[in-house]
Amino acid sequence: MGIIKAKNVVHEFFRRDEEGNVESITTALDHVNLDVKAGQFIAILGHNGSGKSTLAKHINALLTPTEGVIWVDGMDVLDEDNTIPIRKTAGMVFQNPDNQIIASVVEEDVGFGPENIGVPTEEIWTRVNQSLEAVDMVKYRKHSPNKLSGGQKQRVAIAGVVAMEPKCIVFDEPTAMLDPNGRKEVIATAHDLNKKKGVTIILITHYMEEVVDADYVYVMEKGKIVMDGTPRDIFSRVDELKEHRLDVPQATLVADELRSAGVPIPQGILTRKELVDAIMSVANA
Amino acid sequence: MLRDITLGQYYPADSVVHKLDPRVKLFATMIYIIALFTFQGILGFAIITGMLIFMIKISKVPFSYIVKGLKAIVVLLLITAVFNLVFTPTGTEYWHWGPFHLTSTGIMNAVLMTIRLIYLIIGTSLMTLTTTPNQLTDGLEKALSPLNRIHIPVHAIAMMMSIALRFIPILIEETDKIMKAQMARGADFEDGNLIQKAKSMVPLLIPLFVSAFRRADDLAMAMEARCYSGGEGRTKMKPLRYQGTDRKAYVILIAFLVLVIVARVLLRWPQ
Numbered sequence: 296m297g298i299i300k301a302k303n304v305v306h307e308f309f310r311r312d313e314e315g316n317v318e319s320i321t322t323a324l325d326h327v328n329l330d331v332k333a334g335q336f337i338a339i340l341g342h343n344g345s346g347k348s349t350l351a352k353h354i355n356a357l358l359t360p361t362e363g364v365i366w367v368d369g370m371d372v373l374d375e376d377n378t379i380p381i382r383k384t385a386g387m388v389f390q391n392p393d394n395q396i397i398a399s400v401v402e403e404d405v406g407f408g409p410e411n412i413g414v415p416t417e418e419i420w421t422r423v424n425q426s427l428e429a430v431d432m433v434k435y436r437k438h439s440p441n442k443l444s445g446g447q448k449q450r451v452a453i454a455g456v457v458a459m460e461p462k463c464i465v466f467d468e469p470t471a472m473l474d475p476n477g478r479k480e481v482i483a484t485a486h487d488l489n490k491k492k493g494v495t496i497i498l499i500t501h502y503m504e505e506v507v508d509a510d511y512v513y514v515m516e517k518g519k520i521v522m523d524g525t526p527r528d529i530f531s532r533v534d535e536l537k538e539h540r541l542d543v544p545q546a547t548l549v550a551d552e553l554r555s556a557g558v559p560i561p562q563g564i565l566t567r568k569e570l571v572d573a574i575m576s577v578a579n580a
Numbered sequence: 581m582l583r584d585i586t587l588g589q590y591y592p593a594d595s596v597v598h599k600l601d602p603r604v605k606l607f608a609t610m611i612y613i614i615a616l617f618t619f620q621g622i623l624g625f626a627i628i629t630g631m632l633i634f635m636i637k638i639s640k641v642p643f644s645y646i647v648k649g650l651k652a653i654v655v656l657l658l659i660t661a662v663f664n665l666v667f668t669p670t671g672t673e674y675w676h677w678g679p680f681h682l683t684s685t686g687i688m689n690a691v692l693m694t695i696r697l698i699y700l701i702i703g704t705s706l707m708t709l710t711t712t713p714n715q716l717t718d719g720l721e722k723a724l725s726p727l728n729r730i731h732i733p734v735h736a737i738a739m740m741m742s743i744a745l746r747f748i749p750i751l752i753e754e755t756d757k758i759m760k761a762q763m764a765r766g767a768d769f770e771d772g773n774l775i776q777k778a779k780s781m782v783p784l785l786i787p788l789f790v791s792a793f794r795r796a797d798d799l800a801m802a803m804e805a806r807c808y809s810g811g812e813g814r815t816k817m818k819p820l821r822y823q824g825t826d827r828k829a830y831v832i833l834i835a836f837l838v839l840v841i842v843a844r845v846l847l848r849w850p851q
Contacts, residue, residue, distance in 0.1 A: 382804075389802055397746065
């Protein structure tokens with residue numbers, strides 16, 4: 296069994312009127328199945344309201360399924376005794392960098408998680424140092440988070456999660472509020488953690504470019520997983536993606552258009568470099 | 581406009597006062613306030629002035645920076661002084677008109693009250709200038725921890741204080757943004773009388789409250805995701821421990837209070 300396994304997970308949000316009667320039910324997750332192996336870099340794609348953030352909160356036991364089961368590292372999320380161990384195993388980075396930094400000094404914020412789980416003082420300091428190094432923020436350790444850029448704040452938030460030494464980190468649209476530079480910083484940091492520390496990463500996003508380097512991609516719509524596969528596999532199904540109102544990386548789109556215009560370009564082009572190479576080989580042939 | 585608030589700002593410097601344990605500084609402020617309202621006579625006054633000058637000197641905070649903080653209370657000072665001056669009916673009377681009197685005791689009281697208030701502000705702002713908000717809440721948490729026994733959630737209160745302090749600049753920035761957005765759509769915050777001005781604040785306050793609640797919700801979730809579950813079982817990254825200088829500071833403070841009281845007994849002149 297993988298580090299995260301979801302089986303037929305359903306989550307329903309109830310809207311109640313003043314007397315507490317159920318007015319309407321929104322099904323945010325509709326029989327979702329997920330199997331993530333330790334050390335993988337997983338991406339979950341979907342536009343607003345597709346249920347991807349709801350799914351993310353299930354992995355961290357912030358929400359529990361109405362139906363179905365989720366196991367995080369073998370622990371059942373429905374068992375309340377598992378809540379804290381699950382949160383130690385699966386950390387979470389949220390969308391808004393301002394709303395997840397608790398302390399007014401960078402290093403104290405990074406130490407917040409370890410403080411909560413009762414790590415001894417000396418070890419907190421080692422962990423803080425290591426985590427700040429891992430996200431390359433050591434020189435800002437004494438700064439106030441208010442004076443950092445969006446990307447830097449998000450890296451501080453990542454360090455705060457890394458300091459708890461989780462096996463898995465869920466990134467819930469970590470780049471939605473950042474500028475292009477900040478986006479690159481954060482995604483690069485996530486890949487770095489995956490490669491150097493072997494942390495399992497689950498990246499939830501609606502930016503296509505960010506999922507290109509993932510090991511496996513799930514596409515969600517209306518609470519269901521509608522496509523899954525490797526990025527190359529997913530992006531070769533351009534028409535299907537368009538049906539789900541998702542953009543395709545620009546290079547893939549150009550390749551697809553060229554192919555339908557009769558130029559013999561292979562399927563599954565993801566990056567600009569691959570596109571250039573493919574066009575060059577066609578031109579030379 | 582909102583950025584000009586200097587009250588409670590931290591002045592970073594490398595001094596003995598900055599390095600003191602926040603609990604010592606809280607205790608010192610308390611002792612200082614007690615001394616300020618118990619002293620009588622010129623001798624006590626001299627001791628307190630000496631202590632204050634000494635503290636400012638070793639804190640390495642520039643005097644002009646401290647004085648700046650007084651600007652905020654000039655009006656309050658004037659009102660207190662005038663009231664004391666004209667509403668004290670006892671003592672030798674120099675002049676009176678209707679309910680107003682100008683007497684020797686009145687002059688004395690006015691001068692004394694003004695000095696006390698000025699000293700009070702300078703002394704307490706010296707504490708906030710040399711202590712970061714986080715140290716302050718840490719100190720409060722530790723100093724008040726006996727209250728836990730009577731079920732006062734000291735940790736929760738301290739946590740709320742430090743989060744509030746962290747969000748002040750963010751909310752100020754947000755207010756600025758909302759204000760500009762409203763002004764771009766023709767809102768007027770400057771003109772009109774007091775009631776109109778207050779009314780024009782409503783479209784500013786509602787979005788601010790909504791956003792503050794949303795932020796609170798997000799933050800609570802982020803804290804939970806990082807295993808926060810109250811003060812129990814928590815360790816400290818920067819635990820408070822008394823050093824040698826802290827003990828010396830306690831001795832000096834007690835001696836200071838004793839001196840002020842002795843001075844009050846020995847030499848009550850004038851008054």
